[in-house]
Amino acid sequence: MFRGVSSIHLDDKGRLAVPTRYRAELDECCDNQLVITVGLDKCLLLYPLPEFEDIERKLVQLPALNQQAKRLQRLLIGHAAECQLDSQGRCLIPEPLRRFALLEKRVALIGQGNKFELWDEDTWNRSRDEWIETERLGDNADLPPELGTLSL
Numbered sequence: 435m436f437r438g439v440s441s442i443h444l445d446d447k448g449r450l451a452v453p454t455r456y457r458a459e460l461d462e463c464c465d466n467q468l469v470i471t472v473g474l475d476k477c478l479l480l481y482p483l484p485e486f487e488d489i490e491r492k493l494v495q496l497p498a499l500n501q502q503a504k505r506l507q508r509l510l511i512g513h514a515a516e517c518q519l520d521s522q523g524r525c526l527i528p529e530p531l532r533r534f535a536l537l538e539k540r541v542a543l544i545g546q547g548n549k550f551e552l553w554d555e556d557t558w559n560r561s562r563d564e565w566i567e568t569e570r571l572g573d574n575a576d577l578p579p580e581l582g583t584l585s586l
Contacts, residue, residue, distance in 0.1 A: 436545035441555060444539055448532050449524040450552070453543065457523045466519035470531055471510050476557055478527070478535045479510075480543075480550040486514065527552070 440453045460466055464482035473479045490511055496503035517525040540555035
């Protein structure tokens, strides 16, 4: 399980050094093979290869005439790029994906259980603060029943 926020500096070639605390798990679960694709927010999603393959199988089985299914396939599969962590735990983020997520130097790697989100650090901080404020002011009426008893 991947959790936590890490502030990371992309190098001049656009490589991300995965924090040491995740490297053994990535080696074990996917032999350091990741898939990077776009997220629905202005971020990238980093999946261990087997996790992405599960999602990909489900996406390609969706009805071909369903417009939402086609959009998701185009976004998630169409932008997917495989990468391998090198011996120093780095992976190259392809330039078109960096451009999509507005990634330059400072990025935030957010553990999301079975995957990571990769954000421009300033965008992440602004979004996080907005979400906290929204939740602070909200009545939690939209929470699914499973989370209804969750107190933050």
